[in-house]
Amino acid sequence: MTQRYVLVLAVLLTTVGLSLFVYKWQVLGFPLSENQDTPVWTIESAISFDSGPGSIKVNLHIPTLTPGFRQLNENSVSRGYGFSVNYGSGGREAQWAIRRADGRQTIYYRISVFEDPGSEQADTTPPFPPPPAINEPFRTAVDVIVAEVREHSADTASFTTELLRRLNDPSPDPNVELLMSEVGNNADFVDVATMMLASARIPARMVRGFELSGRQRNADLEPWLEIHDGDRWRFFNPTTGEENLPDRFFIWWRGNEQLINVEGGSNVEVDFAVQEAHLDAVAIAKSQAAKSGATMFDFSLYSLPIQTQAVYAVLLMIPIGALVMVVMRNIVGIDAFGTFMPVLIALAFRETKLVWGIVLFTVLIALGLSIRFLLERLRLLLVPRLSAVLIVVVLLMLIISLVSHKMGMETGLSVALFPMVIIAMTIERMSVVWEERGPGDAMRAGGGSLLVATIAYIFMGLGWLEHLIFTFPELLLVVLALVLLAGRYTGYRLLELGRFKALINN
Amino acid sequence: MFATARKLREAGVLGLNERNAEFIMRLNPRRLYPRVDDKVLTKQLALEADMAVPDLYGIIDNQGDVRRFAEIVKDHDSFVVKPAQGSGGDGILVITGRSKRKRDCFRRSSGLLITEAEIAHHLSNIVSGQYSLSGGKDKALIEYCVHFDPIFAEVSYQGVPDVRVIVYRGYPAMAMVRLPTRASDGKANLHQGAVGAGVDIALGETLTGVLKNEVVDDHPDTGALIAGLKIPQWDFILESAARGYEVTGLGYLGVDMVIDRDRGPLMLEMNARPGLNIQIANGIGLSTRIRRIDEIYDADATPAERAATARREFSAHRQLQML
Numbered sequence: 001m002t003q004r005y006v007l008v009l010a011v012l013l014t015t016v017g018l019s020l021f022v023y024k025w026q027v028l029g030f031p032l033s034e035n036q037d038t039p040v041w042t043i044e045s046a047i048s049f050d051s052g053p054g055s056i057k058v059n060l061h062i063p064t065l066t067p068g069f070r071q072l073n074e075n076s077v078s079r080g081y082g083f084s085v086n087y088g089s090g091g092r093e094a095q096w097a098i099r100r101a102d103g104r105q106t107i108y109y110r111i112s113v114f115e116d117p118g119s120e121q122a123d124t125t126p127p128f129p130p131p132p133a134i135n136e137p138f139r140t141a142v143d144v145i146v147a148e149v150r151e152h153s154a155d156t157a158s159f160t161t162e163l164l165r166r167l168n169d170p171s172p173d174p175n176v177e178l179l180m181s182e183v184g185n186n187a188d189f190v191d192v193a194t195m196m197l198a199s200a201r202i203p204a205r206m207v208r209g210f211e212l213s214g215r216q217r218n219a220d221l222e223p224w225l226e227i228h229d230g231d232r233w234r235f236f237n238p239t240t241g242e243e244n245l246p247d248r249f250f251i252w253w254r255g256n257e258q259l260i261n262v263e264g265g266s267n268v269e270v271d272f273a274v275q276e277a278h279l280d281a282v283a284i285a286k287s288q289a290a291k292s293g294a295t296m297f298d299f300s301l302y303s304l305p306i307q308t309q310a311v312y313a314v315l316l317m318i319p320i321g322a323l324v325m326v327v328m329r330n331i332v333g334i335d336a337f338g339t340f341m342p343v344l345i346a347l348a349f350r351e352t353k354l355v356w357g358i359v360l361f362t363v364l365i366a367l368g369l370s371i372r373f374l375l376e377r378l379r380l381l382l383v384p385r386l387s388a389v390l391i392v393v394v395l396l397m398l399i400i401s402l403v404s405h406k407m408g409m410e411t412g413l414s415v416a417l418f419p420m421v422i423i424a425m426t427i428e429r430m431s432v433v434w435e436e437r438g439p440g441d442a443m444r445a446g447g448g449s450l451l452v453a454t455i456a457y458i459f460m461g462l463g464w465l466e467h468l469i470f471t472f473p474e475l476l477l478v479v480l481a482l483v484l485l486a487g488r489y490t491g492y493r494l495l496e497l498g499r500f501k502a503l504i505n506n
Numbered sequence: 507m508f509a510t511a512r513k514l515r516e517a518g519v520l521g522l523n524e525r526n527a528e529f530i531m532r533l534n535p536r537r538l539y540p541r542v543d544d545k546v547l548t549k550q551l552a553l554e555a556d557m558a559v560p561d562l563y564g565i566i567d568n569q570g571d572v573r574r575f576a577e578i579v580k581d582h583d584s585f586v587v588k589p590a591q592g593s594g595g596d597g598i599l600v601i602t603g604r605s606k607r608k609r610d611c612f613r614r615s616s617g618l619l620i621t622e623a624e625i626a627h628h629l630s631n632i633v634s635g636q637y638s639l640s641g642g643k644d645k646a647l648i649e650y651c652v653h654f655d656p657i658f659a660e661v662s663y664q665g666v667p668d669v670r671v672i673v674y675r676g677y678p679a680m681a682m683v684r685l686p687t688r689a690s691d692g693k694a695n696l697h698q699g700a701v702g703a704g705v706d707i708a709l710g711e712t713l714t715g716v717l718k719n720e721v722v723d724d725h726p727d728t729g730a731l732i733a734g735l736k737i738p739q740w741d742f743i744l745e746s747a748a749r750g751y752e753v754t755g756l757g758y759l760g761v762d763m764v765i766d767r768d769r770g771p772l773m774l775e776m777n778a779r780p781g782l783n784i785q786i787a788n789g790i791g792l793s794t795r796i797r798r799i800d801e802i803y804d805a806d807a808t809p810a811e812r813a814a815t816a817r818r819e820f821s822a823h824r825q826l827q828m829l
Contacts, residue, residue, distance in 0.1 A: 330523055379627035381569075382634035432636070436596045437698055438689070490524035497510045499719050500521075502786055504513045 006488045010481035017477030029116070029285045030471050033464055040072060040279045041212045043219075043250065044110045045272050049265035051101040056264040060109060061253035063209075064091030065123055069113040069250055072279075072287055077108040090255030105265065113250065114284055126203040126228055132195050141175040146200050156202050156229045157243060163196060164225070164241030190223040190238045191256050203228040207235070208259070209251040216274040221252060221259065301470055309470075314347065316469045319479045321346050321456040326486045328452045333493030336449040337429050341422050345449070346456035348418045354457060358450060360400065364418065365446065367396050368427040369434070376431070390424040518791030520782055525758075529796075533675070533757025534778050541754045542776040545590045545647055548754075555753045557746055557773045560586075560650035560764075567645040572629045575648070576610070576622060584651040587628065589637040591644050597637030599628055600651060600665065615664045652772060655765040657738060660730035661701075663687045666764050668694045669705070669743055669771075672780055672792065673759045675803055676751035678744050678816040679795040681705040682787040683712055683737065688727045694762075696783045701725060703732045704788030708821035710740025716787040743771045744813035750776050752809065795820060 024030045047058060062085070063071070076083050081096040096107055134142055149166060153159040166176055167189070179196075183189050190206045197204035204227040210219045224245065225236040235245035253259065262268045301312050321343035328334045328342075336342050349357035371392045375385060397420065426449070434442035459465065469475055492500075514521075520529075540547055552559050563585055564578035579585055579601075587599040601620070605611035610622040629646050631637070638644040658667040665686030672680045682702045689699030696702050701722060704713035715722045715732040724731050737743065747761040750773070760780025763771045785792050798819060807815070 333522070379624075379630075381630055382636050432596075441697070488527060490521070490527045492511050492514060492519075492521040493523060494507075496521050497507065497514065500514055500519045500782075500785065500791075501510070502719075502721055503517050503519050503789065503791055504510070 003488055006484050010484050013477045013481040013484070017474045017481070020474035020477075021472045024285075024472060024474075031285070033467060038114050038279060038284055040112055040114045040277050040284070041250070042110060042112045042275045042277065043212075043272060044108055044275070045270055046106055046108055047260060047262075047268070047270050048104060048106040049262050049268040051103060051105050052264045052266065053100075054264050055099045056097065056101055056105070056262070058096040058107060058263075058265070059261040060094045060096075060270075061088075061090060061257065061259055062092050062094045062109060063111060063113075063250070063252055064254075066113060066251055067245070068115065068248070070116040072112040072114055072284060074109070074111040077110070081107060088257075090257050091253055114279070115248065123233055125230075126205075128201045129198040129203055131201070132198050134195070134199070138179060141178045142196055142199050144175050145179075146196060150200065156227060157234060159200065159202065160197065160204075160225070160227050160234075160236050161241040161243065164193060164236060164238060167193060167196075168239060168241065186238065187223045187256075190225050193225055193238060194256065197227060205254050206256050207251050207254045209249055209253075210272065210274070211246050212248045212250050212274055212276070214274075214276050216272075219272040219274050221272070222249075224249070224251075226254065301473060313466060313470050314350070316473060316476070317460040317466055318343060318347070319476050320465065320469065321460050323479050323483060324456040324459050325452060326483050328455060330486055330489060331493060333495035334448045334452055335445045336452050337426050337445055338422070338449075341426055342449050342452035343456055344419045344422050345453035346460055349453065349457040350461060352418075354454065357457070358454070361418065361423075361450065361453075363400065364393065364396055364423055365427060365430065368393055368423065369431055371396075372427050372431045376435075386424065386428055389427055390421065393420050393424045393427065514791070518794030518797070519785055520792040520796070522782060524793075525782060529674075529758040530779055534759075535755075538755045539778055542756065542759070542778045543591050544645075545588065545592075545775055546645055548776055549647075551753050552773055555749060557749055557753065558769065558771065560652060560766075560772050560774065563648045563650065565590075565645050565647055566629055566633060568643075569630060569633055572626050572633065575626055575629060578648050584653075585648055586651045587625065587632070588647050588649070589632040589644050590647055592632075592637040597628075597632055599625065601625075602651065615666075617664070652764045652774075653767045655738060655767050657735060657765065658683065658685065660728055661685050661703075661725045661732055661735070663725070663727040665690070666694060668774060669737065669763045669765070670702075670780065670784065671744065671747035671761045671763065672784060673747050673750055673761055674796050674799050675757045676748055676807070676809070677799045677803070677812045678707060678747050679799060679820070680784050680788055680790075680792055681707055681744075681747075682784045683735075685715070685725060685732070687717075687725070696781065701732065702783055702787035703735075704784070704790075705737065706821060707744070708817050710737040710743075711735065712737070713788060716783060719783065719786060721786065721789075738765060739771050741813065741817075744816060745810050746771060746773055748809035748812045748816075754778075 025032060045060065047060060049058075058081075062074070076094065076096070078096050080101070081098045084095050086093050086095055094109055145163070145166060149159055149162045153162045166172070167180070169176065172180065179192055180189075183192060187206065187208070194204045194206055204225065207224045207226045208221045209224070210216075210222055223238060225238045226233050227236065228234075234243055236243050260268060260270050301309055301316075304312065322340070325336075325340065325343055329336065345357075345361060348361075352360060368389065372389055375388055375392075380388060397418065426446075430442050430446055433445060541551060542548055546565060549559055549562060563582060564574070566572055566574065566578075583604050584602050586601070589597040592598065599620075600615040601612045602615050603613045605613060605619055612620050612622070612625065614620050632644055632646040635642050635644045652666050654662070654666050661667070662685050667683060667685045670682050670684055671678050682704050684694035684696060685701040685703060686694050687699050687701055694700050696716075696718075699718065701715045701717045703715040705711065706713060712733055712735040715725070717726060723733065743763050743765075746763060750759055750761040751757070754776055756776075756778055758778075758780075760777035762774045762777065764774050765771050782792070802815060802819070804811075804815075
């Protein structure tokens, strides 16, 4: 019965711990390992124009839905302008307005995004477009081409590919030639394709953006074609007809409207600059969580002051030490002094480093023990004797520090980091065991403590583990579950296998 | 590794984890622990249940009383000082006589002399809780020193050999004789280096011994053969052990008996967490016997009936035949 409760509790704790972990990892994007950098692009559009005599209003299309990317932050730099963001038919539009301005004006809009292949952004399903009104002789040409393409295709995707192939044909038929006669640039070309798709009742629109790569100045906006197949939007390369979207293609805006519209200004120029930076993944997750209003981050350790964070980075490893302790004692069966003494020693090892830690610990215990045996002759009562041992331990630490400093070994100074009360209790316990059960048992338990401390130190010092626990403290619930399970482990301890070997029937 | 574990499981060997989780935690409610952990209380309860125990000379329960020590022992040349809440035999001082010349100088079981001042310091240590399981204040008992029956003289190095019986739900399940050695300083605790010898429960005869997890045939100090010794008043010992269940209420219990030359078997102490080396001494796993007791368990049986049942069921010879 108890067994079942423990099992249920352990499963529950593990589930809660792991689901929180997965949520933070997958949804909020907390990094699994330290120093995981994510490339971040900052795209800056500089708008400059000559101001006219009256009031000025600037409308700029800005990114709305950006498949493959997630927005980190955006801002605008514009002195004296009122700034607002509105939703228009083609997505978001930034608007700057000012009553009067002198000379050439420059306004900046800046957006930072990071790559997130898993970023799914819901887009609306458009209605079937109405047949566009087209004048003759283009009307007949469009009808003929659409009819031919329809014959050579099976669905919207293959229709689009076939249509683009025909429009791009180096030796076009007369109908295509007629339509292309008006086309001046790529954007016009995509415009024509969109119009023809609309005649075939296929929702289509132009998207414009650019491939992000390293540092770019004067990045050119490239038109791309997007069609809706009834389920989702699909991207087509307008010049080849292939269905694809280049890697790191950042969509700036959709539709065939102009990028910018400046009322009351002239000689408008828009210039895009791209800059790549590497940001700590934690910082990105942090700002993401803050933006989406997830309270998770408010409760994360990263919201604490840096100094407190450093303390918790160490404290959170204690449960790992406790787990090592449980495994070593209940599953392996190693003798050690005190329940948590080895864990505290392991904490001290973090500062002294392993080899010096073992040396200093051994020296301290050995000296303390010899003095403790001298004290035994004085026949002191328990509490005064323990206090005396404690004082001796403090003095010994002082002496070791001074001597090693004089000898030029600064590591000796770190002896002060050993938990002196724990050391004093260890010396006392060890001397009692020494006297009652002989030096053999005392040495064995002392060695066992040191061994467990060393193993705990190794686990508590694993950088990736420390990062994992610090970023996902909910994993401690899993550690708790493991400890609970170990608490109901009734199998043999590893060392018992040897101890009871004589009992195996042959 | 797993093969070894499986073989041990087949042999019915009980491990520490299983003992703690399945027997001690389940059958020994914590509130009953003082009955065995406080030797003063144990003695009181045992006397009420008519169990034979060593006479109590006096109790020292505070530092001021340490002074009373000389008066308590003034009529006795031999006695034992022990902490009421000690564990594993730690802190027990056995005094076998006084120095001929100086009356305030005592002779320990090891033959070494110890002064009254030293004993007083030891008593202070006991009272201040050095040997106490909880580390809190403790009492010191001064009681009759058992003059052990010569039956074990050949296989003991000083000290008092005792008989440990594991009692499961009132039924004696396994027994061993614990023989002090030079290494154990006259104490009968296996982890201090005493030899444990398994006992055939049906016959009350010793089997082979175990020293520090190793099987031994003869005593390391005296060289005498350990096996085949007949324990006197075996029936009485088993019945007393079985009675320990009524006295303590503990379902998994170790009862330690000593055999006095003049007074016969006396119950020395009881233990709520008896060790597992008894399995090695007997060459058989405890789980096997525990399972058998669960099968034949009868809640209404008297201690005498339970002891008789154990004698019938747990014969070492019958086990050998079964194998």
